[in-house]
Amino acid sequence: MLKIKKIININDLTLLKEHYFSHSIGPLDGMWHFGFVPMSDHFGFYEENKLIGYCCINSDGFLLQFYLSKEAQTNISELFKQLINNEISTINMIKGAFVSTAEPEYLSLCLDNANTVNAHSMMFRHEDSIKTKSIAQIQMDLVKTEELAELVEFASQTIGAPKEWLNVYYKNLITRQELWVYRKNDHVIATGECRRFDEYQKNYADLGMIVSQNHRGKGIATQVLNFLVQQANRHNLQAICSTESMNIGAQKAISNAGFTSKNRIVRFDFN
Known part of the structure; x- marks a missing residue:
């Protein structure tokens, strides 16, 4: 019989997440x-006290990850239906899901x-094979x-991200030497x-x-972006990034680089 429990320590899912990414x-x-994902709630799927899968749900009620081991006896389609139909008492209401087209099984469900x-x-x-435009x-x-507060304010005003989250996020990037600034006449431009990955996809660097x-x-x-690609290349990493589908200006800049x-990352809304 399948049991579902909230995961307190996300490190308990390390092996399953390795399978998920693979x-x-x-x-x-x-x-x-x-x-x-790390800021969201995780729930483990157990058969006879053995962890055989998990799901991740953000505070808005959207699934971000869903995985069930091939060793599981539970039917994956039936379990997924139970989740999105909100038939599992230990999990709050699920309204929808975000999933990329690079995650075929979760996408199909x-x-x-x-x-x-x-x-x-x-x-x-x-x-690397794509010829880019010649620009300065x-x-x-x-x-x-010592620049943390200034850049938190810059990001908050420019993209509307919450300062509390930015403060923690940027502090970590600064410690890891993964955050760069371009100034002109002492103004942040x-x-x-x-961002380098410590686990799961270590051959890539994620740019922002x-x-x-x-x-x-x-x-x-x-x-x-050209500058950041050079930093990724210094570590022998392939650069990746993303932008919202409606952001035509960013898409043009990314393509030019x-x-x-x-x-794609796709949003699904369930009944």
Whole structure:
């Protein structure tokens, strides 16, 4: 008989998450799986006290990960239906799911049960073989601890992210030397992130950037990405990134920096 329990220590899922990532057909988005997922609730699936699967649900009631081992006796389709029909008392109401097209089994389960489907984000991967536009290069500097408050304020005003979350997130990036800043006349013009993975997909570096609203449309975003790709190359890592499907300007900048997109992050809403 299957039992479902809330996971207190996410490290208990390390082996299952290794399997989860190994079954993907491409690199998964770093911000989603290493930013949003750890902040969400995890529930373990147990058969005879053996952990054979898990799911991850964010505070808005959306599934972010779903996995059931091939060794499990439980029918995966039936379990998924029970989850999204809110028939499991230990799990709060599930409204929908986010899943990438690089996660075929989880994607198929969502397609079988969705009420509405919308492309949320485009996932990109840098390709060295692609000829990029010749543009001026910029020099970015590693962010220092004493610049934390200034850059938290910059990001909060530019993209509307909560300061409390940014403070923790940026502090970690600064410690790991993964956050860069581009200044002009002592003003912050852009920030860039080159996040290395400690587990699961160690051959990739996940890039992120923020450009001041007053300096967009000038090619700076592409310059920032070119710089960050160079940082990834220094570590022999392939650069990946993503942006929302409606953000045409970012998509253009990413493409100009030699990235291609073959996968999407999809939002599903259930009945």
